[in-house]
Amino acid sequence: MKQAGSILIVDDNPDVLIAARLLLKQHYQVVKTTDNPFDIEAIINAQHEADQAIDVVLLDMNFTQDSISGKEGFYWLKKIMSQDANIAVLLMTAYSDIQLAVEAIKAGASDFIAKPWQNEQLLGAVAAAFSHAKDKQQVGKLTKQKQALQQSIGNQPFEFLGQSDAMQQVFSVIDKAANTDANILISGESGTGKELTAHAIHNASQRQSQPFISLDMGSLAESLFESELFGHKKGAFTGAKEDRIGRFELAHGGSLFLDELGNLPLNQQVKLLAALQNRQITPVGGSKVIDIDIRLICATNENLEQAVTEGKFRQDLLYRVNTVEIRLPALRERSEDIPLLCNYYLQHFAHKYKRELSIAASDMTRLSQYHWPGNVRELAHAIERAVILSEGTELDISSVISSPSTAVSTNELSSNATDYDTFDLEIIEQRTVRAALKHFQGNVSHAAKALGLTRGAMYRRLEKYGL
Ligand SMILES: Nc1ncnc2c1ncn2[C@@H]1O[C@H](COP(=O)(O)OP(=O)(O)OP(=O)(O)O)[C@@H](O)[C@H]1O
Known part of the structure; x- marks a missing residue:
């Protein structure tokens, strides 16, 4: 032969x-x-x-x-x-x-x-x-795989914490599902820990020594989805200067994490479904079929069932990806976890900035009562900022809770973002971003769209304002 x-x-x-x-x-x-x-x-x-x-x-x-x-x-x-x-x-x-x-x-x-x-x-x-x-x-x-892996290692996640009943339930589902090869759909508001959950599933699975490859569908231009997922051959389209290995192939043997699944355009949903059903992919511009063995983990902060009803998301794809569903509670729904998280991030950033700091009991109560619209991401940023700005040995939470630029009272949230009591563009921008986030219940993609920003530009603003 x-x-x-x-x-x-x-x-x-x-x-x-x-x-x-x-x-x-x-x-x-x-x-x-x-x-x-x-x-x-x-x-x-x-x-x-x-x-x-x-x-x-x-x-x-x-x-x-x-x-x-x-x-x-x-x-x-x-x-x-x-x-x-x-x-x-x-x-x-x-x-x-x-x-x-x-x-x-x-x-x-x-x-x-x-x-x-x-x-x-x-x-x-x-x-x-x-x-x-x-x-x-x-x-x-292997060299390309190593580069992709190094990128994921660069984003080494923090510890995944939670004592509340709601989080204990999440941990229990992760324990049960991790060792099966079931596809998992993680939902929850922005900053609730969906990516951390995906890492936890991979690390508890039998694929833990194999690659964990992620792709954020929210930050991709529409023309790039197919090539990012399935790879392309040199010359497949203008700009395809060399062969590129897609995320499916990079994740072979391990787990593939698709973040913001709701952003996948309908024509690409068909291709993703076919790849999952056949366990095979074909790079763009290629004709060779490649067998793929991956565990799929998806995340969304959209209501995909509603997206199905509105004709924006394929029902058959939803059934394929949601064999097990994990819903992450918003931080305000589990405020008993707030002291644990504050102390964890305080310790982390105090060590990073070589400071000795503690949180006064009364301040901890205030932090626990705050509603954290940006969830744990906001909490971590707020603690980091407070560590940098604090002068004594006690954490000064005024930068978190009561400074006019970051404090968000319920009143302020309900007020119109464009009621000008200041003409400082940064403050107005920050308020508008907050108002949009609130309006879309923490859904970053929707808020970004409404503000006319790309998701990347939105994230830069969230970082900048510690949201
Ligand atoms: N339970 C938790 N314990 C400790 N840190 C957490 C927890 N949940 C989230 N975080 C931290 O909050 C930040 C945001 O988490 P992550 O990226 O997993 O959220 P997400 O839900 O995927 O957000 P997005 O939808 O915006 O992508 C990270 O720095 C993460 O380490």
Whole structure:
């Protein structure tokens, strides 16, 4: 049976091309030949586009008649390696020369073979070159996977805390569901800990030593969804300068976390559903189908059932992703957790900014009564800001609760954001952002849309104002 794989033979002698082709065609699926090394680049590109990327090039060392220096071979070897580092190049020459062989291998060739060859000898060298090419491809893939993993490690989550009954219930569902491969849908307002929950599920699952790959659908331009999810081939669209591995493939063996699932456009929902049903994907512009083994975790701060009713979200996709549902309570619904969280973040930021600080009992009561519209994210930012601004050994919570720019009383929330008692644009902007968040019950995407901001721009403002 023929082996999968593509080989290109480059030699200016037509007899050599015919002999090598006849032999290798019996063993490999794709065998291309050329007597002109200037065609190499175009053939490699065409094979790539046809999803039959060249794995091995069998390359003559000397193209000009009577040339024996091997210089041309080295020139084309370097060109091939810079065009596609995954290709293994097997050099051949009629003038067997150990010194040349050593130099060729030092320059990056996979091996060296002397002409005329014995068939068995050539087959052995080509098989070794194929295995070298597979190793190179694997290393390339692992390097990309490592980069993606390092990004997730960079966002190392905080501890996941909660003593309230509501959070204990959440932890219990995580315990039960983590070890199954069930798809999980996490819902809750912005800042309630949906991403932290996704990490907790992955870490408690049997996939914990495999990648955890996330994709925030809220911050993606519509044209990028498909390529981010499934990857693309070089040249698939303008700007696709090289192959890109999609998140599905990066997460293979591990967990894929799709944040803000409600933002996925309807035409992309069909593709996601097909990928989940078939457990296979095809990169944009490619034709090769790739098997995928992932555990899917999705999050949303939208009501997806309502989105189904409004025709914005596919019912069949919702059924696919919500085998288990976890609803995270807003912080104001579990105010008994507030002291625990305040102390945890106080300790964290006091250590970070090398401060010794505590929270007075009366201030803790005020913090517990505050309604925290931005949930735990707001609490963490508020504590960090207070740690920086406090002067004594007691945490000064005036920057959290009573400064005019950050304090939010129920009155203020119900007041019109554009009732000007100040013309300070920053304060007006901050109030407007708050009012929009309140209006959309903490739904960042909706608030951003209403304000005419991208989700990224909205998050920058939330950070800036510690919301
Ligand atoms: N239970 C918790 N214990 C400790 N920290 C928490 C908890 N919940 C959330 N946080 C912290 O709050 C911040 C926001 O959490 P996370 O990103 O998980 O929220 P989210 O619900 O995914 O938000 P969004 O919908 O805006 O993406 C993070 O810094 C996280 O560490």
